[in-house]
Amino acid sequence: MFKKILIANRGEIACRVIKTAQRMGIKTVAVYSDADRNALHVNMADEAVHIGPPQANQSYIVIDRIMDAVRQTGAEAVHPGYGFLSENPKFAEALKAAGVAFIGPPKGAIEAMGDKITSKKIAQEAGVSTVPGHMGLIEDADEAIKISGQIGYPVMLKASAGGGGKGMRIAWDESEVREGFQASKNEAASSFGDDRMFIEKFVTQPRHIEIQILCDQHGNGVYLGERECSIQRRNQKVVEEAPSPFLDEATRKSMGEQSLALAHAVGYASAGTVEFIVDGDRNFYFLEMNTRLQVEHPVTELITGVDLVEHMIRVAYGETLSFGQDDVKLNGWAMESRLYAEDPYRGFLPSIGRLTRYRPPLETPEYQPGVTPSAPVVRNDTGVFEGGEISMYYDPMIAKLCTWAPTRGDAIQGMRDALDGFEVEGIGHNLPFLSAVMDHPKFIAGEMTTAFIAEEFPDGFNGVALPELHLKRIAAACAAMHRIAEIRRTRVSGRMDNHERVVGTDWVVTMGEHRFETSIVADRDGADVTIDGEILRCESAWTPGDQLARIAVSGEVIVLKVGKITQGFRIRTRGADLQVKVRTPRQAELAALMPEKLPPDTSKLLLCPMPGLIVRVEVVEGDVVQEGQALAVVEAMKMENILRAEKRGIVIKINAGPGDSLAVDDIILEFE
Structure with missing residues (x-):
C-alpha cells in the first residue's frame, strides 16, 4: 500500500480524504495557498506545502505547482478531491509521467467523460438514454440563439468542462440565451480555464438522480445505489439523500446497469458518478459522468457501509474490488444538507468573514468498512473551525451535515435536530433555509423536482412562519429561561441589600404580532408555565449565557439558539429568527405605546x-x-x-x- 499521498485540494474534501488515509496508516501531504495558510486541512496533514497566491488559477489549479509539491515530499500518489484538477487529463498525464499514481480514473476516461459533448456521444453508443441537444461547440451568442430555436425552449446552456453548477444557465427565450451565454462562458473560463459551450433541451418537471459506481483496474465494477439531488438552486445541489424516494427497484437496476456499461466502454477504474434526469414516469436520460468523487458521496457511504475514498486508494494501488454487486445492500436512509456561506435573506448571495462561533452538532459513531449503521448517525464533513476565515476566493460550501436512520422520516427528523443544534456566527449562512426545506410538505412527501426551490420560494427566502402551537412552546420556554435569568441577576455579587429581589410569576411574551400571557410556578426540576389555561411543563439544564438550549416542553424537546437582547431573547429554531420579548404586564402595556422605528430609505x-x-x-x-x-x-x-x-x-x-x-x-x- 502507498506510504504517502498528497491531496491536491482544500477545505472539507481534503480533510475527509486525510481521515481515511490516517485510518489506513498512510501519511498525508496538504497543499495550501496564501489564503489557506492556517486552514484545517493544513493542520490535519502530516506535511504541508505552500503553492501560491489565493486565486485558484495561480495555486490550486496550476499543475506545475502541485507537481513541485509532489517532488518535494516524495508522495507516491495524489488524490485530487473534487473540482480544481480532479477532472483534468493533463494532470493525470503529468503524474503518470512522473511515476506517481493518480487516485482517480485513467486519463482516457477523464477525457472521454470530462467533455460533456464527447461523453454524450459515447453514452449513446453504449446504449445509454440521452437528452436531445446540440452536440457541437457553439461559437457565439448568435449561433446559440439559432440552435436554441431549433431545439425548442427552454434550453440549458452548459460549459463543456463545467461542473458544480458553474457555467450553467436555463434560458426560456432569445434574450436569456444572449445574456446567459456570455455569463456562462465567463464563469467557465474563470473556474475551469475552458469557455467552450453546448446546449441541450431542458427537461421540465425533472428529478436529478445519480448512480454511484466503483470499478477496479481488472474489469470489475459495481453500482452502489442512487442519490436524489433534486433540491437545487442555480443548478447547485443543496440537499441530497440516498436512496431516492422516487425510484423503484427495476428503475434502479436499469440505471445502475447502464451506468456500468458506460464505465466499461471507457475503461473506467475508480469511483465515479453517472448523473441522470428522471421525469415523472421514471424515464431517465443521461446528463453527464463525473470522473471523480462527488460532494454528496457521504450519503452513499452511510447506506452501504462502503468507504469510497478507501476503495479509490486501493484501486489506484492496483487491488481488485473485494466485493461484487450481490454484496451491495442498501440499508436505511441518509440525508445531506450543504452548509453554505451565503445569506438566504439577501437572495442567497455569498457571505465572507470570520467564524466567530462554529459549533457543529456532536457527531455519533458511524459506519465501519463493510458494516452498515445500526443506530441514528450524525456526520459532519467540514474544513473550517471557529475563528477561521471564510474567503471570497473559493466555493462557499463550508460543511456537509449528514444524518442516517432506519427510515426516511427518522433521517429527516434527525436532520431537523442537527440543524437546530448547529451554531454558526460571524457570517451569513443558509441553516435557516435548510431547516425550512426539512419541514416543507412536498419534501417530506418526497414530491420534489429540480424546480423545487424556484417554485416553493419564488420570492426568495424570508424566514419561516412557525405554527401557533410551536410558538406557544417557544413562549413557555422563553418565559422559563427569563425567570432563571432574573433569579441569576438578583444574586449578582456586590448588591447593597441582604435580601434577594422577588422574581415575579406573571410575564407577557411577544413575538412580532403574537402575544402570550404566561404564569409560572417553579420547582427544583423545572417550571409549569400556564398559557391560555394550558399548563406546559418546561425542563432544561439551560443557564444564563448558554447559546444553545435543549428544553423539554410537555415532553417534547425543542432546540433553541439563544441570544440575549433587551427585555428578552433572540431565538433561532426550525428556520425561524425571532425577537422574543419577555416583559412584566406593565412593561408590555407601555411597550405597546412606543412608536415603531422605520428603516432608512435606500430606494434611490x-x-x-x-x-x-x-x-x-x-x-x-x-x-x-x-x-x-x-x-x-x-x-x-x-x-x-x-x-x-x-x-x-x-x-x-x-x-x-x-x-x-x-x-x-x-x-x-x-x-x-
Missing part, C-alpha cells in the same frame, strides 16, 4: 449585496434605466451576479468601477 441607491469584485458597470451617468435592466456585475466566490434595477430611474452618480472590491451595502450607483 444600488447597494452591493455581498462582498465582491465589480466586473462591469453596464450604465453611465445620465442613463435612464428601466425595471429589470442590468446595472452592474459583481463576482464573488467564483460566481458572477447581475444586479438589476428594481424600478425606472436616472443614474446621477457612479461610485464604483471594474476592479473595485466592495463590502456589503457599499454604494455602487445613485439615482435621481
Whole structure:
C-alpha cells in the first residue's frame, strides 16, 4: 500500500480524504495557498506545502505547482478531491509521467467523460438514454440563439468542462440565451480555464438522480445505489439523500446497469458518478459522468457501509474490488444538507468573514468498512473551525451535515435536530433555509423536482412562519429561561441589600404580532408555565449565557439558539429568527405605546449585496434605466451576479468601477 499521498485540494474534501488515509496508516501531504495558510486541512496533514497566491488559477489549479509539491515530499500518489484538477487529463498525464499514481480514473476516461459533448456521444453508443441537444461547440451568442430555436425552449446552456453548477444557465427565450451565454462562458473560463459551450433541451418537471459506481483496474465494477439531488438552486445541489424516494427497484437496476456499461466502454477504474434526469414516469436520460468523487458521496457511504475514498486508494494501488454487486445492500436512509456561506435573506448571495462561533452538532459513531449503521448517525464533513476565515476566493460550501436512520422520516427528523443544534456566527449562512426545506410538505412527501426551490420560494427566502402551537412552546420556554435569568441577576455579587429581589410569576411574551400571557410556578426540576389555561411543563439544564438550549416542553424537546437582547431573547429554531420579548404586564402595556422605528430609505441607491469584485458597470451617468435592466456585475466566490434595477430611474452618480472590491451595502450607483 502507498506510504504517502498528497491531496491536491482544500477545505472539507481534503480533510475527509486525510481521515481515511490516517485510518489506513498512510501519511498525508496538504497543499495550501496564501489564503489557506492556517486552514484545517493544513493542520490535519502530516506535511504541508505552500503553492501560491489565493486565486485558484495561480495555486490550486496550476499543475506545475502541485507537481513541485509532489517532488518535494516524495508522495507516491495524489488524490485530487473534487473540482480544481480532479477532472483534468493533463494532470493525470503529468503524474503518470512522473511515476506517481493518480487516485482517480485513467486519463482516457477523464477525457472521454470530462467533455460533456464527447461523453454524450459515447453514452449513446453504449446504449445509454440521452437528452436531445446540440452536440457541437457553439461559437457565439448568435449561433446559440439559432440552435436554441431549433431545439425548442427552454434550453440549458452548459460549459463543456463545467461542473458544480458553474457555467450553467436555463434560458426560456432569445434574450436569456444572449445574456446567459456570455455569463456562462465567463464563469467557465474563470473556474475551469475552458469557455467552450453546448446546449441541450431542458427537461421540465425533472428529478436529478445519480448512480454511484466503483470499478477496479481488472474489469470489475459495481453500482452502489442512487442519490436524489433534486433540491437545487442555480443548478447547485443543496440537499441530497440516498436512496431516492422516487425510484423503484427495476428503475434502479436499469440505471445502475447502464451506468456500468458506460464505465466499461471507457475503461473506467475508480469511483465515479453517472448523473441522470428522471421525469415523472421514471424515464431517465443521461446528463453527464463525473470522473471523480462527488460532494454528496457521504450519503452513499452511510447506506452501504462502503468507504469510497478507501476503495479509490486501493484501486489506484492496483487491488481488485473485494466485493461484487450481490454484496451491495442498501440499508436505511441518509440525508445531506450543504452548509453554505451565503445569506438566504439577501437572495442567497455569498457571505465572507470570520467564524466567530462554529459549533457543529456532536457527531455519533458511524459506519465501519463493510458494516452498515445500526443506530441514528450524525456526520459532519467540514474544513473550517471557529475563528477561521471564510474567503471570497473559493466555493462557499463550508460543511456537509449528514444524518442516517432506519427510515426516511427518522433521517429527516434527525436532520431537523442537527440543524437546530448547529451554531454558526460571524457570517451569513443558509441553516435557516435548510431547516425550512426539512419541514416543507412536498419534501417530506418526497414530491420534489429540480424546480423545487424556484417554485416553493419564488420570492426568495424570508424566514419561516412557525405554527401557533410551536410558538406557544417557544413562549413557555422563553418565559422559563427569563425567570432563571432574573433569579441569576438578583444574586449578582456586590448588591447593597441582604435580601434577594422577588422574581415575579406573571410575564407577557411577544413575538412580532403574537402575544402570550404566561404564569409560572417553579420547582427544583423545572417550571409549569400556564398559557391560555394550558399548563406546559418546561425542563432544561439551560443557564444564563448558554447559546444553545435543549428544553423539554410537555415532553417534547425543542432546540433553541439563544441570544440575549433587551427585555428578552433572540431565538433561532426550525428556520425561524425571532425577537422574543419577555416583559412584566406593565412593561408590555407601555411597550405597546412606543412608536415603531422605520428603516432608512435606500430606494434611490444600488447597494452591493455581498462582498465582491465589480466586473462591469453596464450604465453611465445620465442613463435612464428601466425595471429589470442590468446595472452592474459583481463576482464573488467564483460566481458572477447581475444586479438589476428594481424600478425606472436616472443614474446621477457612479461610485464604483471594474476592479473595485466592495463590502456589503457599499454604494455602487445613485439615482435621481
